[in-house]
Amino acid sequence: MDLLTANDRPGEYPPSWYAAATPELAPFPPLAGEERADVAIIGGGYTGLSAALHLAERGYPVILLEAHRVGWGASGRNGGQVGSGQRQDQDWLEAAFGRTRARALWELGEEAKATVRELIARHAIACDWRDGIAYLAHKPSHLAAYHAYAERMARDYGYPLQPLDAAGVAGLLGTEAYPGGYLDPGAGHLQPLAFALGLARAASAAGVRIFEQSRVVAIDGTTARTDRGRVVADHLVLAANGYVGGLSREVASRVMPLNNFIIATEPLARPPIPSGIAAADSRFVVNYWRQSPDNRLIFGGGESYGHRFPRDIAARVRRALTRVYPDLADAPVSHAWGGTLAITVDRLPVFRRLGKGVWSASGYSGHGVAMATLAGKLIAEAVAGEAGRFDFMASLPQPTFPGGSLLRAPLLVLAMSWYALRDRL
Ligand SMILES: Cc1cc2nc3c(=O)[nH]c(=O)nc-3n(C[C@H](O)[C@H](O)[C@H](O)COP(=O)(O)OP(=O)(O)OC[C@H]3O[C@@H](n4cnc5c(N)ncnc54)[C@H](O)[C@@H]3O)c2cc1C
Structure with missing residues (x-):
């Protein structure tokens, strides 16, 4: 059992008001057999959908693989708040990185918000x-x-x-x-699910081939394998966020x-x-x-x-x-x-190159409506050979959780419970 299977019926949205209020998007088929694309994307939340849409708009053939339905994860369930800047405020960022980098992070956060609004307007996404x-x-x-x-x-x-x-x-x-x-x-x-499904519609209209109920069970370089098929690609985007599990230890040790x-x-x-x-x-x-x-x-x-x-x-x-x-x-x-x-030690997202042509962004720590959408855009830039902004985000320290991938969860429970208790007292 894991987070992809523990709390929900396979291939069904959770019992949220969003799912009840959003017109259904017709299901996409599961992957069967071998497919080829320039870019394979794992995960149909804001990160994966925004990457897919921005890549398709640049002319790349893209395949997106989603374990359940697009927008099934955090992107279809969240509080819908599109905050400014980063999850850490400017005082914190200036103390940690100095004024110049802090300002660059602020401006990326502002661009993230603007990107959400621009996508809503350009694709006429009805999401209140x-x-x-x-x-x-x-x-x-x-x-x-x-x-x-x-x-x-x-x-x-x-x-x-x-x-x-x-x-x-x-x-x-x-x-x-x-x-x-x-x-x-x-x-x-x-309305977060309406935004996610709007991105999926736009991506599909731009030529992205989406496969649902297609859980990736293994990655080999830039090839992604499900139980019933595989996608061979030149680039792979890991956009599984809190569900990354065993797909990448490098990410899982930094993202909880x-x-x-x-x-x-x-x-x-x-x-x-x-x-x-x-x-x-x-x-x-x-x-x-x-x-x-x-x-x-x-x-x-x-x-x-x-x-x-x-x-x-x-x-x-x-x-x-x-x-x-x-x-x-x-x-x-x-x-x-x-x-x-998915949260990180310092509450800043983890953008990483995981190998040649393998890109990952996750750990938005409750600030992902805007930042995950921007991450997709920065991944598309990076795939197209303009990796400066992706690499700037990847240059942030990205500490690992103490305890490695085995002990990090119990240690986090202790720490978080202590801080929550302090609030109550
Ligand atoms: C209850 C809640 C409230 C929140 N409130 C806010 C808020 O108000 N404002 C804000 O900015 N952020 C908020 N967040 C955070 C925000 O929702 C996330 O940061 C953002 O949605 C992350 O998008 P994502 O695409 O990276 O991940 P997700 O939306 O989680 O998408 C990952 C997708 O990958 C799929 N997947 C995972 N593993 C595999 C695999 N092996 N094969 C195929 N597919 C796979 C999953 O099924 C999932 O659909 C909240 C989150 C939650 C849960």
């Missing part, structure tokens, strides 16, 4: 984009740092973040649980799977978010939420680190929701689901 994410301090002692960061981003990066106090948060989000934070009006949110959970309420008569923005707080296990166009609250929170999702996801997430919106303690929940993302 809306502007604005509020980032909320969960303790009064954090607030000064939030406001100082907003001031600094305006001064040093020309990027306007709007400081919020408790009344500002209540006005935008209808909750009194936070002392303040800031609003990022240039960030946004979308982690499960995270979301609920959707029934449509609410009095939806709490008048502004239509999304929100995320500063807890170690982040709470994040937004409203659907039909006035459901879509609320994410809670993590687990093994293969299995908890039996009662709704109960677990409801506890967190109730702390933020006590009035919704009894709101009926229509959908509850889990997903597997």
